[in-house]
Amino acid sequence: MPSSPYQKQLDELLKKLASAQTDVRVKPEHDKEDKYKHDKVFKSEHDKVAKHEHDKLASSKSAANLKPRLLLHACCGPCSSYVLEYLAQYFEITVFYYNPNIYPQEEYYRRLNELKAFYTRFAPAANVNVVEEAYTPEDFYNAIQIHEHPERASEPEKGERCRLCYKFRLQKAYEYAAAHNYDYYCTTLSISPFKDAEKINTLGTEIALNQKVTSDQEVSPLWLPSDFKKHGGFQRSLELSTEYGLYRQQYCGCIYSSRN
């Protein structure tokens, strides 16, 4: 699988946090072959602003001997399994379940209850809190503007409907993270080979940086870049699903994906 600039950015940040946190020392085995130059990883102007802010935050947390607080948007237990295993040693994590795109309601609660039950048995989730937002499907239909654009119902995954679906959930996650003083926000969505990691990372970065422009304050929370399917992440999520007997849904979530 080709490398990903977003995963490299995350690797670089985790390296900094690992060297800064006195109780975090073991780097995952699958990261050890990664060799890259830090400055080549952060190329765009957005990336440079983000890098500066990441560096500042890592230093301040290091000085205080604290783990950064991460709000991790998650769509289901299986997608969050590997991500928690991967990140829990570096961050104090809250999982944010906001997925009004899921259809029908029974499926929404099935995924949520599966996630909660799984966390009671999964060691990396031992200190993870789950925040559940309201199930408001009209927010999804408004976000994708389905009434104005009925053709989006038949789009394949990774199109405009999906971009808008990522966006409204990330916006909500950002707002919650900002209101509750999280250092970072992120989503598990990039673990899926059916999701567009570039769109997800672009949206996540823009939401945080646009806030900085409009408020003229420090960027907080920062977007945590990722492409979790890399480093065998997707494969590992399959293994964990088998090991813990997790329910893996057959479609992404919305009514349109359930028909395809």
Ligand code: SF4
């Ligand atoms: S396919 Fe998935 S990401 Fe795309 S709109 Fe439906 S639920 Fe959202």
